[in-house]
Amino acid sequence: MAKLAEDTFLDLWSWPNVFxxxxxELCDLLVVCGDDVIMFSDKHNAWPDDPLELAWKRWYNRAIKESADQIRKAELWLRRNPKAVFADAKCQQPVPLELPPIQQRxxxxxxxxxxxxxxASRHFRDPDGTFMILPSLRGTDHVDFSIPHHQPFCIGDVDPAGPFIHVFNMATLEIVMSEFDTITDFTQYLNARADLIRSGRLxxxxxxxxxxxxxxxxxxxxGEHRFPKLSDVKAAKIDPDTKISFAQGEYYYLVQSPEYARRVSANWISYEWDRLIGFFTHGVLNDSQYRILDTDPTIExxxxxxxxxAREDRLKRRMLGAAIVGAREALEVRQVGRLARIATTYDRSTGEKIAYVFLVLKGAGEMAPDAYRRVRAAxxxxxCLATxxxxxxxxxxxGIAVMAISDSGESEDLVALPQQNWTEEMAAQLRLDRESFEILLQPVEMKSAPVSAQIFPPDPTFDGMSRQQRRALERQRAKQQRSQW
Structure with missing residues (x-):
């Protein structure tokens, strides 16, 4: 579970076995990034050798109810003692992150x-062996076999009085965290999932x-993902009480589709962004950051x-990863000494406007390493200041600075500068620095409006086809896939 979280949230924000x-122990895994706090409780309990109803009650209470209780107590502890969270059992190493304010958390x-x-596999006669989601179950309903049509291995809202608690086993957790492998994508799915289960629509x-x-x-x-709504169902126009249900096999059908394969392929370049975050966080956690701009590096x-x-979602990371890779490749093609790209976007959590500066500087082998890093950092x-x-x-x-592809070795620098309270002296110094480095800016807006079609990139074989031709081919392919499935 810790490895899954490290891959999804990266290690600066994932803290297993905190005390x-x-x-x-506070919880088995704590994730803090921005305003989002995720608490995991992991319980493995062998299935009791009892009649089915008794076995389910005993297993549910040990594996799920105790986890829910642990999470509730952990949430209360964080409210009352936000500084008392430690990475070791002796409580000598505080987790080096500030929790968000309670009103924003x-x-x-x-x-x-x-x-x-x-x-579960034996009960449902299905090799899947995972829980059925049944939103009508609330709290103690999960173990109340007097409820009509009640059956075990079904999960709804285990603690309806508090914030929603999601219940997975390891197989389903792996699927969720692999499909939504950024903290933004993951938390958006959790929020949508909780809303759907508590809405009564499912x-x-x-x-x-x-x-x-x-x-x-x-x-x-x-272009934002969401669950289907009643308005998406034709019958809802006739019967306002219509609810929705999902069919077995839809995920299997999806991952076998060419659309899914194109999505996986399109995501490949986005992992350059993950690699950069991992590189910088490794330096932070291992106290091996390079000292730049006459400032001692700190976690804060x-x-x-x-x-x-880290708050950029997978789709935005495609564009950001492509911007960095493209800048490095363009420098080699143009045979210039440096290349910078500037992109403006918005913080997914706060809505604040931010900018990224990507700088590629050639010549690492032509000067001493320290001198090269000083020039590049300056x-x-x-x-960044000019932006x-x-x-x-x-x-x-x-700001992110990287080496040219043709230079041997690898190094990256990261700076984060807030908006300045500009004085005339600061502006004058910036003019001198811009002239010295011959810096002209051409920012590029990274707009999010047209990205919906890019989540599952379109099939290039449709290029040049009319709408009627495309729909005919889509129907033919869907028919073939259903018959194969």
Missing amino acids: KKPGK RVHGICVATGAEAA TLSPSEPEMVANYLLTTDPN LAERGLRIM MLETY LHDDRDLSLCV
Whole structure:
């Protein structure tokens, strides 16, 4: 579970086995990034050798109810003792991150319950072995067999009195965290999932993968994923009480589709962004950051820029990764000494306008390493300050500097500069620095409006076809896929 979280949230924000008092564990995994706090409780319990109803009650209480209780207590502890969170059992190493203010904090509870997979598989006569999502179950309903049509291995709202607690086993957690492998994508899915289950709109989902499939395949006009609504169902126009249910096999059908393969392929370049975040966080956590701009590196200085980078979703990371890779490749093609690209966007959490500066500087082998890093850092700082000066609506500028492809070795620098309180002296010094480095800015807006079609990139074989031809080919392919499936 810690490895999954590290891959999804990256290690600066993932803290396994955190403690509140010496020897007293707070939760099995704590993730903090921006306003989002995710608490995991992992319980493995062997399936009891009892009659089915008794076995389910005992297993549920040990694996799920105890997890929910642990998460509730952990949430209360964080409210009352936000500084008392430690990375070691002796409580000598505080977790080096500030929790968001309570009024801004979004808490997500996740219970990972394992040990009942084989029993669930036998009960449902299905090799899947995961929980059915049944929103009508609330609290103690989960173990009340007097409810009509009640059956075990079904999960709804385990703690309706508090913030929603999501229940997965390891197999479904792996699917969710692999499909939504940024903190923004993951928390948006959790929020949408909780809202759907508590809304009364959903009758049932045979398993978690079908929830994932329906969320991935439905988007709003802005390209944001969402679950289907009643207005998406034709019958709802006739009967306002219509509810929706998901069908078994939808996720399997999705991952076998060419659309899914194109999505996976399109995401490949986005992992350059993940690599950069991982590189910088490794330096932060191992105290191996390079000292630039005459400033001693600290976690507090680096964390804000890294947090902004980490909050970018997978789709935006495609564009950001392409911008960095494209800048390095363009420098080689143009055979120039440096190349900078500037992109403005908006913080997904706060809505603040921010800018990224990507700087590629050639010549690492032509000067001493320290001299090269000093020149590159000074140039990067000037680019960032110039960007902030020219656009006073920006709240933050994150600068990333990398080596040229043709230079041997590898090094990266990161700076995060907030908007300045500009004085005449500061502006005059910036003019001198810009002239010295010959810096002219041509910012490029990274607009999010047209991205809906890019979530599942279109099939290039449709290029040049009329709408009627494209629909005919789509129907033919769908028929073939259904017959194969």
